[in-house]
Amino acid sequence: MGGHDIGVVIERLDKLFHLEKASYAKFLACRGASAQQLLDLLQDLLDYDVDAATINRRRLFQALIRLSANSKLYPRCLTLTGLQQERLMAGGSFGDVYKGLLGDQSVAIKMMRVFEESDIDALLKEFGREALIWRQLSHPNLLPFFGLYYFQQRLCLVSPWMENGHMRAFLKKKVYDTDYLLSLILDVALGLEHLHDTGVVHSDLKGDNIFVTPSGRACIADFGLSSIITSVSSIQFTHSSKPTQGGTTRYQAPELLRGGHNDTLSDIYAFAGVAYEILTGTPPFPDLRTDGAVVTAVLRGDRPLQPDSCSGTPSLDGLWKLLQDCWEEQPARRPTAAQIVQRLMSPDIQATKMQSAPDWDESFTSRFRRYLASRRPLPSFSKFERIIFGDASNVDKSQRPASRPFLLPASDIKSAPSQKGN
Incomplete structure (x- = not known):
């Protein structure tokens, strides 16, 4: 299916969440395997939707963040492996920053700092929200997000190491x-x-x-x-x-x-x-x-x-x-x-864009790794309903139009260099 069909599914989900409060409450109450599946599917939709500016998409983005906070889970595509921690470089009120390696790429590891057991839930929510927002962004003038990593049960956010500093x-x-x-x-x-x-x-x-x-x-x-x-x-x-x-x-x-x-x-x-x-x-x-x-x-x-x-x-x-x-x-x-x-950029000021070579290995970014996943069907609207409501026979189909699974067009699947450390 193309972008138009993806937009239809997003629009239907937005209506389910935005206009039907009982349905949204059921969605936010999902836990465990159901919550994990919903988080993965929502991230898939957000990755495949090309229209980043729609209000419908933003509300699904918000639904993803809220379910993640409630369930204490994250889309599995965010998780990194093969990270090598080196040394502490800086500390702040909420976390410490370490320098490490991901393959041959130097990375910054922002690690959650926990003083009391009671801090864990609040900090997990804050770090999780930051990760999810950061994950959706991709632009040459935004620091890229490489992914999430767990070290000694502490959540870490990983990005390229910037030798020039702030x-x-x-x-x-x-x-x-x-x-x-x-x-x-x-x-x-x-x-x-x-x-x-x-x-x-x-x-x-x-x-x-x-x-x-x-x-x-x-x-x-x-x-x-x-x-x-x-x-x-x-x-x-x-x-x-x-x-x-x-x-x-x-x-x-x-x-x-x-x-x-x-x-x-x-x-x-x-x-x-x-x-x-x-x-x-x-x-x-x-x-x-x-x-x-x-x-x-x-x-x-x-x-x-x-x-x-x-x-x-x-x-x-x-x-x-x-x-x-x-x-x-x-x-x-x-x-x-x-x-x-x-x-x-007008004649009055004449600021110019800098032309430069890539500053980091794009194959390590969380968004790029998503494109390396095997081709698989993306979720239909009815699949979301089955996960949220359980038995599909209990869903009032007269109120929710049927839909069908859709695939990413082959032309959209990008080849990539082999990844080291992933």
């Missing part, structure tokens, strides 16, 4: 010319555009969450606070069906400081802070020592001042006007990520 550390190494800095800013905008097109709100954009690849491209990382847009009004819901609130104070929009919740427009405000950091090498409001002072300044309408080093040329002045628009008090007056990309 943006803040990278900018301290030497002075870079304006054209390159503009290209880095464009990289971040392109990555953010893809996130928003896919229905993902990042919620914590900042220099520490943007890495620089070996070829010098910027790529967005750390989706631990990210959430899914599941309505056209840009209201997003997490695994608990409540909007998220989070981020880093110096990059937070005024509506967040007043108790609001992250959405695409608060991401745009944070993007301006990242661009400021790339231009200057420092986070926004470098003259203010405390977060409290930053909150006071932003709520009274202050924004970062334009440094002398960021003015004096048409490109820099055009960029500063764009940042001011991103920092608008009223969210609706801020540009979209797509509009930011257009303005960055």
Whole structure:
């Protein structure tokens, strides 16, 4: 079956989950083998659907996250084998980062840190949600997800190792010319555009969450606070069906400081802070020592001042006007990520895309490994019903149209180099 038929199955499932509350409750109550099968089938559908921007698809994406959180299971295609752990490189509030090897590819291993037995469930949900959101994303300016790994009963998220480190550390190494800095800013905008097109709100954009690849491209990382847009009004819901609130104070929009919740427009405000950091090498409001002072300044309408080093040329002045628009008090007056990309590449600013060789072995990515799986039928709508409701004879077929299994066209199955370490 083609993309149109896959879309029909997704639309029928969305109706079952979105409009029939009792059916959705039965779906979320599935456990064990039934939950595992549903998670695998939903991930198959999301992998085979080419229209990443549909609201129906986003709601199935959300259903996948919620069932995973409830069942404490994950689609089996996420699991890695053959990983070699080397040494601890950094630690944070939620996890430690180790450097390791997957075949001959250096990888970063973000390992769940557990202090109390009571922490395990909450951390599993947080790490699992991050893995599932990250798994659906694929773009040159987003750090790729290699997969999940278990070490001593601790869940780990695996991605390529970035020797250049995050943006803040990278900018301290030497002075870079304006054209390159503009290209880095464009990289971040392109990555953010893809996130928003896919229905993902990042919620914590900042220099520490943007890495620089070996070829010098910027790529967005750390989706631990990210959430899914599941309505056209840009209201997003997490695994608990409540909007998220989070981020880093110096990059937070005024509506967040007043108790609001992250959405695409608060991401745009944070993007301006990242661009400021790339231009200057420092986070926004470098003259203010405390977060409290930053909150006071932003709520009274202050924004970062334009440094002398960021003015004096048409490109820099055009960029500063764009940042001011991103920092608008009223969210609706801020540009979209797509509009930011257009303005960055316009004659006023003239940011250019960097052309570079691949920075990691694509055969290790979770999404790529999915294409190496043997050709098999994808689920029909009725198969989902049988798993959720049990005996198919109990399902009211007059309310649910019949459907048939479908296969990935042979032309869509890609050959790949042999994988080492998998």
